[in-house]
Amino acid sequence: MSNPPPLAGGPQGPEALRPLLDTVLDALHDGAIARGGPLPAGGPHTVTTRLRDVIGDPLPHHGTGPDTALRTLVQALAEGAADPADPLCAAHLHCPPLALAAAADLAASALNPSMDSWDQAPAASALETLVTDALAHEVYGDTGHPGQPGRPGQSGRPGQSARPGQSARPGPPGHPQALVTTGGTEANQLALLLARESHASEGPLQLITGDGAHHSLPRAAWLLGLPDPVTVPAPTGTLDPAALDEALTDLPGPKLVAATAGTTDAGLIDPLPEIADVCEHHGARLHIDASYGAGLLFSPTRRTQLTGLDRAATVTLDLHKLGWQPVAAGLLAVRNPADLTPLTHHADYLNADDDTEAGLPDLLGRSLRTTRRPDILKIAVTLKALGRTGLGALVDQVCDQAQEFAATLHAHPGFDLYDTPTLSTVLFRPHGAPDERIAHIRRTLLTQGRAVLGRARMDGRLWLKATLLNPHTQPGDLAQLLKLVEGNTAR
Numbered sequence: 001m002s003n004p005p006p007l008a009g010g011p012q013g014p015e016a017l018r019p020l021l022d023t024v025l026d027a028l029h030d031g032a033i034a035r036g037g038p039l040p041a042g043g044p045h046t047v048t049t050r051l052r053d054v055i056g057d058p059l060p061h062h063g064t065g066p067d068t069a070l071r072t073l074v075q076a077l078a079e080g081a082a083d084p085a086d087p088l089c090a091a092h093l094h095c096p097p098l099a100l101a102a103a104a105d106l107a108a109s110a111l112n113p114s115m116d117s118w119d120q121a122p123a124a125s126a127l128e129t130l131v132t133d134a135l136a137h138e139v140y141g142d143t144g145h146p147g148q149p150g151r152p153g154q155s156g157r158p159g160q161s162a163r164p165g166q167s168a169r170p171g172p173p174g175h176p177q178a179l180v181t182t183g184g185t186e187a188n189q190l191a192l193l194l195a196r197e198s199h200a201s202e203g204p205l206q207l208i209t210g211d212g213a214h215h216s217l218p219r220a221a222w223l224l225g226l227p228d229p230v231t232v233p234a235p236t237g238t239l240d241p242a243a244l245d246e247a248l249t250d251l252p253g254p255k256l257v258a259a260t261a262g263t264t265d266a267g268l269i270d271p272l273p274e275i276a277d278v279c280e281h282h283g284a285r286l287h288i289d290a291s292y293g294a295g296l297l298f299s300p301t302r303r304t305q306l307t308g309l310d311r312a313a314t315v316t317l318d319l320h321k322l323g324w325q326p327v328a329a330g331l332l333a334v335r336n337p338a339d340l341t342p343l344t345h346h347a348d349y350l351n352a353d354d355d356t357e358a359g360l361p362d363l364l365g366r367s368l369r370t371t372r373r374p375d376i377l378k379i380a381v382t383l384k385a386l387g388r389t390g391l392g393a394l395v396d397q398v399c400d401q402a403q404e405f406a407a408t409l410h411a412h413p414g415f416d417l418y419d420t421p422t423l424s425t426v427l428f429r430p431h432g433a434p435d436e437r438i439a440h441i442r443r444t445l446l447t448q449g450r451a452v453l454g455r456a457r458m459d460g461r462l463w464l465k466a467t468l469l470n471p472h473t474q475p476g477d478l479a480q481l482l483k484l485v486e487g488n489t490a491r
């Protein structure tokens with residue numbers, strides 16, 4: 001090769017990117033038109049065969065050059081996508097990313113900061129500190145950790161004080177903080193790890209969840225070698241404080257209760273203040289998985305649904321759900337920064353003691369990952385561009401849509417509605433249809449490429465699930481969705 005391909009960074013990077021981006025944008029456009037719906041028709045075999053035909057040899061001896069490769073692969077991916085920007089793609093907590101967040105993510109890729117050391121991410125690491133502090137403040141307000149007021153400077157970060165094996169100096173007092181994660185799963189894992197380490201001297205940590213809690217919590221307990229979780233039955237879908245009280249009574253050893261603000265199946269919010277009271281009474285630590293519900297913090301009218309959130313030691317947020325970010329955009333808010341001390345980690349090439357003492361920020365204690373994307377950039381751009389008001393309006397828009405859709409279903413003789421939505425999830429089923437029919441309807445719509453609906457088992461029955469996360473969805477779109485379901489209901 002005479003000349004190596006151009007790079008994305010530096011002063012010449014943008015000029016190299018511009019024509020490539022034109023190709024990408026054209027391919028995205030053409031792929032979406034060719035798909036013509038929320039997902040490709042034909043099911044897995046058709047999609048796989050088509051993709052294989054388009055791609056040919058994935059690792060050819062001689063490459064095709066950038067234009068052909070970009071055009072072919074991007075168009076094929078767009079054509080074969082389940083596109084959450086289509087109003088009828090509404091199965092999961094799979095949000096349509098905002099154009100501005102995707103644009104910011106391009107800059108993150110071009111600059112490629114890595115968040116594991118300051119010398120790879122000077123401004124990006126400063127941005128991460130500012131924005132995560134602001135988000136932690138959004139969760140915990142001014143209360144912070146009881147008895148530990150004050151906002152220390154950068155050097156007050158726990159990752160810079162104690163080292164493993166050093167004398168057990170408690171972490172410095174400070175304000176709540178937030179760590180950037182790949183999503184709710186990693187945030188929940190970290191929450192369990194921090195809880196386990198905080199109570200390490202008291203015996204094995206027992207996790208207690210409601211049975212509507214996310215599957216990543218028991219999985220994290222397994223990963224961390226904790227005892228099998230205690231699951232409190234939640235027949236109504238939320239964790240009942242009286243049942244929790246009973247489960248905690250006489251339970252020995254350190255305890256972590258994981259409550260949920262926005263269940264994945266039904267968007268339900270556990271009674272947080274009552275659960276916090278029960279935890280306090282039993283000396284149990286509280287984690288709240290607000291992967292879905294945390295977006296309500298931005299809504300002036302719906303924010304009160306999260307009352308009690310600030311009483312948790314740790315809170316999971318996931319802005320690739322009600323935050324309209326491209327994956328990945330998770331966070332774990334931590335009330336007491338001393339809880340982060342166990343993440344302190346030393347690698348001489350990244351955070352040598354003398355570098356840290358000379359004032360280079362130590363970033364390794366902010367994650368279990370080493371190389372790490374600056375996912376904070378797209379989040380920062382979105383918060384700045386929309387403000388609390390703009391984000392709150394998006395949250396209200398999708399929650400209002402869910403209310404209206406539920407009202408339509410309630411008034412419709414052919415459908416049963418599970419319940420009035422708490423967030424933006426609506427569960428419904430054609431009246432009188434058996435479970436197998438419900439499952440079949442969902443798969444038929446998928447295979448036809450006409451709609452992406454989810455499924456959830458509640459009340460011992462199977463329901464169709466519409467998770468509304470698209471602020472551009474119109475009532476007519478949801479009416480069309482119902483027509484499609486009706487059209488597949490009769491045998």
Ligand SMILES: *Cc1c(COP(=O)(O)O)cnc(C)c1O
Binds near residue numbers: 183188214262263290
């Ligand atoms: C989505 C979700 C998770 C997992 O988040 P990922 O970003 O998929 O890792 C955890 N908890 C709840 C309640 C969720 O809805």
